[in-house]
Amino acid sequence: KVQSKRGGIMRKIFLVVFSGAIFVCLPAVFLASADENKVSGESVQDRRIVSEESKEYIVGVDDVIMISVLRPENISTIATVAPDGTISFPYIGQLQVKGLSLSEIQELIQKQLAEGYMKYPVVVVTLKESNSRKFFVYGEVAKPGGYLLDENTTVLKAISRAGGFTKYGSASNVKVLRERKEARGYDILRINIKSIMNGNSQDDILLQPGDIVVVSEGVF
Structure with missing residues (x-):
């Protein structure tokens, strides 16, 4: 009888401990599941945003x-x-x-x-x-030609990508030719790189697709 009574007590203790373990583990399982769903939801949303942005891309030559x-x-x-x-x-x-x-x-x-x-x-x-978003640098630069347009590409950065000025290039005589949207021809924007390098960064305009940067020869 004593052994039977002890066995009953041990079974009760085991059931209490086992139930407590389940109670502790279940929230962790639910939290892990919730985290997985959250991560999955965010990745799906990110992919949706990327997809929507790509659909608004305007196609051009060489794309x-x-x-x-x-x-x-x-x-x-x-x-x-x-x-x-x-x-x-x-x-x-x-x-x-x-x-x-x-x-x-x-x-x-x-x-x-x-x-x-x-x-x-x-x-x-x-x-x-994407190959159509290009700008061009011509004139007195080391490597004239066309370059893919990155975000935040300014005139100074464009000249740098083209290898910088030749020994004949004029830092105060740079032009940006920008194609007009509603008429034929180009608008001419005059840029003073020397002024920009002296701290007037507001003059260092952002380039747009199709812009042509022309570095003229200096007068010596």
């Missing part, structure tokens, strides 16, 4: 895009925007895409495929390489 038809046929092609602003796509032929966003190109291809080629086509257009 490379991937066009995928998911339904009813499975077609995938990579196209480079030609100097005249066009690409070539099966069934449709030449398409003018310069100046359009990725979502607009997607809608254009989808619409044209639906007009006699495919029934209810599903098209996805993505950016593969």
Whole structure:
């Protein structure tokens, strides 16, 4: 009887300890699950933001895009925007895409495929390489030519990327040619690099796609 009584007491102690362990562990499990869901939710949201930003990208010459038809046929092609602003796509032929966003190109291809080629086509257009956002530096610099435009590229940074001035280059005689949006030709912005290097950074303007920086020869 004594042994039976002791056995009963031990079983009760075991059940109390076991129940307490479960009570302690369950919140940790739920918290871990909640953290995983939170991380997963944030990553999905980040991907959605990136996707939305990429759809607003305006396509230009030399950009490379991937066009995928998911339904009813499975077609995938990579196209480079030609100097005249066009690409070539099966069934449709030449398409003018310069100046359009990725979502607009997607809608254009989808619409044209639906007009006699495919029934209810599903098209996805993505950016593969961004090559159209360029600026150009010419004149008295070490490495004249075209360069990809990064964020916050100023005139001074542009000249630096082009290798700096030659011994004939004039730091006080620099021009930026900017294409007019509503008329033919360029607006001319005169930049004094010497003044910028003396601390007047407000004169160091940000470049835009297509800007041409011209460094003139100094008068000696």
